[in-house]
Amino acid sequence: MNSPDVIIVGAGITGCAAAFELSKSNLKIEVIEKYQPASMASGWTLAGVRQSGRHSTEIPLAKYSVQEWPNLVEILGGDTGYTQMGNLRLARNEEEAITIRNLVRDQEKAGLDIKYLNENKDIKEITPALSKKIIAASFCSTDGHAEPIKTVQAYKTAAERNGVTFSNHEEVLKINVKSNRVSSIRTSKRNIDTQTCILANGIHCNSLLKSLGMKIPLDVPIVTVIQTEKTAKILNPVIGVANADLAMRQELNGCFRITSGVQKWGGKLEEKNSLPYAATSLEKIHFTIARSIEVIPKLSQCSIKSFWGGLIDLTPDALPVIDQIKEYEGLIVASGFSGHGFGIAPAIGGILADLTMKDPPRLPIDPFSFYRFKKNNNLKEKENEPTLHG
Ligand SMILES: Cc1cc2nc3c(=O)[nH]c(=O)nc-3n(C[C@H](O)[C@H](O)[C@H](O)COP(=O)(O)OP(=O)(O)OC[C@H]3O[C@@H](n4cnc5c(N)ncnc54)[C@H](O)[C@@H]3O)c2cc1C
The missing domain is CATH 3.30.9.10 (D-Amino Acid Oxidase, subunit A, domain 2)
Known part of the structure; x- marks a missing residue:
């Protein structure tokens, strides 16, 4: 069997939306999930789909997503339970x-x-x-809400229809790198060669960044x-x-x-x-x-x-980390959604596909840099509260 070009760690809404967007390319994609789709934040969520109450840097992502949400049923060919009642x-x-x-x-x-x-x-x-x-x-x-498990399932089924493989009940244990690029991953069941790995594993993101000497400052x-x-x-x-x-x-x-x-x-x-x-x-x-x-x-x-x-994967400024890691080509991180990553998943999925394809991201992501916490080390703990959801 050919090795996948891209491995996505985690089948929450982030991983599934990225898998669907990437399934439009001719890359071979595999999603690896420790439990089953939507078994953590994407199942626990309230599932509000809102633009209001967001930080100004997230509003373009939220507006883009709200344009997409009404069309998802048709695009994905599955129910999302989306309703736009404010x-x-x-x-x-x-x-x-x-x-x-x-x-x-x-x-x-x-x-x-x-x-x-x-x-x-x-x-x-x-x-x-x-x-x-x-x-x-x-x-x-123009805000609203959706049914989270149905939505994740709709993304997953649409991605599978386009050839993406999902492996459930398998944990990614380590990302291996060679000459500053991703070379393979080790799971609880096997080693898999790959050139690109997207970390969409929510609160567990640091468990895979740790062996590379990196972390996102996360409160849980x-x-x-x-x-x-x-x-x-x-x-x-x-x-x-x-x-x-x-x-x-x-x-x-x-x-x-x-x-x-x-x-x-x-x-x-x-x-x-x-x-x-x-x-x-x-x-x-x-x-x-x-x-x-x-x-x-x-x-x-x-x-x-x-x-x-x-x-909740809460960062010090309550904004997500969406970035290609400079030290290791092919390592892309999407975590730290701080309690409001469900509604913006259509934008996040698209951006992760752009980063993977080395295209310019369709929306500005500089505020979500992996490196911002190092630069801005005077962020006080207080700044991460309150984080709004709903
Ligand atoms: C109670 C609650 C209310 C919320 N309300 C809202 C809201 O109203 N609106 C909104 O926009 N957002 C809301 N959010 C936030 C939103 O639900 C999350 O930001 C979003 O679901 C995150 O999705 P994800 O795919 O990034 O992470 P997750 O859904 O957590 O998915 C990560 C997946 O990775 C898997 N995984 C972890 N480690 C590994 C590994 N090593 N190997 C393989 N798989 C692994 C996990 O099993 C999990 O399935 C809320 C969250 C909560 C908890």
């Missing part, structure tokens, strides 16, 4: 109203079509179920996620809040998916039913439920279907 970011007090007003001003400057609503009745016109206590909000009508906090049983449809947009301690959406099937903000996590990633599992606590669940009922009082009547912890 994103409301709420202010629960005067201080939060100032945060939201400033956010809207900055984002308008960055060219986003976003409104500031400062009357409860205008906000409730969009979502009548919201509490009377919400005093202001931003609304970006947890986000608590609660899913309710199906209930009557009362929420169309994705909800976020000014200080990022809550986000939620109602899935198309009627279940609510509710997430906390980032919370400190000192735990150990375990395995349950042969899948990775990060335990959250009653305290974190309690906090998240209390916040959600403050915002939508009717949620107090919903039954809980499930809950889980989702780990």
